[in-house]
Amino acid sequence: MKAKPGTKLGFIALGLAVAFAFGWFRTNQVVGIPEDRTLFVVGWVAAILFGIAAFVRGTRWFGGIAAVVAIVIGVFLPFTVSISKQDVGAGAIQVGDVLPQFEAIDEFGETFNSASLQGQLVLIKFFRAHW
């Protein structure tokens, strides 16, 4: 049977992709992703390159699956990095501004009016995710 040197490369690709993805989700869980995420991106790009190399060198079917999974991970996670930037418009509230009046529904289904905050020290958190 003809040797398929790419098979090993496919599994190396998968190992790299999974290892860096695991590290990514672990740091994400503790909201500790570093400002410089170059190391993660380099790891995933390496996974993509090994995955492509697997097909170039010729791989068995299971090595090919490993390579495809590695390439998908290696493309998707850096994509999430590229779209993670947030920005507000020009009219965003700033330090020194007065709190705008607002109404919202609280967790008991009752209407909350911001006027009730007058005279109190207040910490307001806008939460992007879901509880």
Added chain:
Amino acid sequence: MSTDSVEELQNGRDAHGIQAIMLADFDLGVTDAFGLRNTLFHSAPPSDEQEALPVPATLLVDRDGTVLWMEISENYQRRSGPEVVLAAIEEHLG
């Protein structure tokens, strides 16, 4: 302040033991009043019904309604820890 429904807020309160006032801003009306709607790529799961989300932000407001300090996350994958907020409280309120 989040885009959760009232039911989701109740579930969150029960799950996390939250003692703060939790408000539902599902139409982003309050978010827009503060100008904190994210204007860049809306990166949320396809299952999420929201078409936009607020930028993660924390504001410290004085008794007269003046914003003393605020922090806006430039990246939703990175957030400051509670020590940053505590330091701001200590700095502005003694």
